[in-house]
Amino acid sequence: MKIYGVALLAFCFLVGKLAGNLLGSWMGIEGDVGGVGFAMILLILLTAFMRRVSWLEDDTEKGILFWSAMYIPIVVAMAATQHVKAALSGGPVALLAGISATLAGFLLVPVLSRIGKQTEPNPPAS
Amino acid sequence: MEIVEKVIGSNGLLFAFLFVGSVMYASFWISKHLFRKKLPGVALAVIAGLGLAFFGDKKGLADVPLFAGMALLGGSMLRDFAVVATAMGADLSKIRQAGLAGMVSLFAGVTLSFVLGVTMAVVLGYTDVVSLATIGAGACTYIVGPVTGTALGASSDVIAISIAAGVVKTIVTTVGTPLIAGRIGLDNPHAAVVFGGLLGTSSGVTAGLAATNPKLVPYGAITATFYTGLGCLLCPSLFYYVLQLIF
Numbered sequence: 001m002k003i004y005g006v007a008l009l010a011f012c013f014l015v016g017k018l019a020g021n022l023l024g025s026w027m028g029i030e031g032d033v034g035g036v037g038f039a040m041i042l043l044i045l046l047t048a049f050m051r052r053v054s055w056l057e058d059d060t061e062k063g064i065l066f067w068s069a070m071y072i073p074i075v076v077a078m079a080a081t082q083h084v085k086a087a088l089s090g091g092p093v094a095l096l097a098g099i100s101a102t103l104a105g106f107l108l109v110p111v112l113s114r115i116g117k118q119t120e121p122n123p124p125a126s
Numbered sequence: 127m128e129i130v131e132k133v134i135g136s137n138g139l140l141f142a143f144l145f146v147g148s149v150m151y152a153s154f155w156i157s158k159h160l161f162r163k164k165l166p167g168v169a170l171a172v173i174a175g176l177g178l179a180f181f182g183d184k185k186g187l188a189d190v191p192l193f194a195g196m197a198l199l200g201g202s203m204l205r206d207f208a209v210v211a212t213a214m215g216a217d218l219s220k221i222r223q224a225g226l227a228g229m230v231s232l233f234a235g236v237t238l239s240f241v242l243g244v245t246m247a248v249v250l251g252y253t254d255v256v257s258l259a260t261i262g263a264g265a266c267t268y269i270v271g272p273v274t275g276t277a278l279g280a281s282s283d284v285i286a287i288s289i290a291a292g293v294v295k296t297i298v299t300t301v302g303t304p305l306i307a308g309r310i311g312l313d314n315p316h317a318a319v320v321f322g323g324l325l326g327t328s329s330g331v332t333a334g335l336a337a338t339n340p341k342l343v344p345y346g347a348i349t350a351t352f353y354t355g356l357g358c359l360l361c362p363s364l365f366y367y368v369l370q371l372i373f
Contacts, residue, residue: 013210024355031273033355036206036328037348040213041221047214067211072168072340073146074208075333077200079175079300080146080193081186082329083289087297090290093261096246098294101239101265102302105324108234109310112324113317115227 005063012043131192138195146199149174169304169337176297209332209347216344217315224319228349231323236357239265239326240365243291255369257284261291262369263361267327268292270357277362296330303334312338315345322346326353 016039020032027033047064050056087094134141153174154167161170175187182189188197198204221228243265244258252258260280264271264287271288274280280288303312303321311317322331322345331350335342 009207009211013207016210017206020351020355027355027359029273029355029358031269031355031358033359034352036209036351039206039210040216040344040348041218043210043213044216044218048218061214064211064214067208068214070204071208071212071332071343072171072336073143073150074199074205075168075336076149076171076175077142077146077196078205078329079172079200079333080149080178081182081188081196081200082176082179082296083184083293084176084179084186084297085183086286086290087293090287090294093247093250093252094264094287094290095294096250097243097261097265097291099298100242100246101291102295102298102325102330104238104242105235105299105321105326106302106306106310108231108238108324109312109317109321112227112231112234112320113311115230115320116223116225117227117316 002059002063002066004057005060005065006067007063008046008060009043009064009067012039012046015039016042134192135194138193139198140195142193142195142199145193145196149178166304166337168340169301172300172333172337176300205329205332209328209343212340212344212347215341216348220315221319221345221348224316224345227316228319228323231320232326232349232352232356235324235326235353236266236360237365238324239295240357240361244369253373255366255373256280258373259361259366259369260284260288262365263357264288264291265295266292266357266361267354268296269354270361273358274361274366278366292327295325296327299325299327299330300333300337303330304337307338312342315342318342318345319349322349323353326350326357328354 017035019038020035024031024033150171153171157167179186187193240262243262247258247261256278260275263274268289271292272285275285325331328350331346335346
């Protein structure tokens with residue numbers, strides 16, 4: 001049943017958020033540190049395990065894949081609910097700080113991508 | 127007319143499904159027929175979304191009563207739920223392989239954003255350490271800015287600037303990522319993990335990657351999710367003390 005997949009996803013989500021909030025309070029921050037990341041890893045591990053012991057039925061998986069496919073429309077809605085006027089009304093400091101930080105991040109992607117990258121040629125995919 | 131408003135008002139989320147569906151349909155149609163798919167439909171839809179956000183203020187389009195349901199559909203709960211679901215297609219061994227690079231990029235991303243934010247603030251005439259730290263934190267994300275500003279007791283106009291800096295970063299990341307992805311080698315999971323750590327704005331990273339190549343979304347999201355927490359940890363403490371030593 002598809003609801004099993006949605007329930008499994010919600011389980012991973014809540015456990016991940018809980019872990020993120022616990023980590024946050026442990027670090028002395030009010031909020032969530034890495035909750036989504038923990039939830040993602042938990043989901044990957046759980047579904048891999050369930051697939052191995054053949055508990056993961058097609059329908060269960062479809063329940064998760066539906067939400068994965070809803071991701072892009074959700075991003076569009078998220079874009080439409082941003083405080084875009086603030087971006088312009090923050091003045092030159094906000095514009096310069098935001099733009100320079102973004103561009104610097106872009107430029108460092110190829111530099112830091114070299115860390116831990118397998119040296120060419122890649123071994124054949126297993 | 128009143129009845130229409132009443133029906134939509136009490137079924138806001140469902141109206142948001144219909145509305146976003148229509149925006150996506152129009153965007154994909156325009157992408158196919160006007161741009162011959164050179165500009166991806168997803169990118170167009172996201173840009174259309176940002177444009178629509180000008181109809182409101184703090185909550186963007188959702189400030190318009192008819193579109194209040196957009197706040198739920200585009201809010202952090204459903205966004206994070208869907209982002210976690212994208213992990214179904216992710217390869218754990220690739221994430222593990224990029225783990226070290228991801229950690230380095232997280233620290234580099236937070237530090238670099240803070241330093242650039244502070245630099246811009248200095249250039250434009252700010253001198254007090256609290257304002258500098260708050261604006262630097264805002265260059266990380268629009269959450270790190272106000273958290274840092276509140277912790278340090280910054281004035282509300284400086285906090286507003288720090289939020290604005292973070293929003294600018296989100297928007298530039300959203301629009302810029304698909305344009306620049308090819309040039310910075312952002313076409314594989316490894317680079318996406320690094321990208322998520324360097325940029326760190328969950329909204330910008332996930333929207334930018336979705337417009338570039340949806341397969342990369344989970345890899346960017348997995349590092350970006352640690353960024354705001356790390357920023358909230360470092361900016362009001364370590365970074366603030368270092369600034370105090372300098373100024």
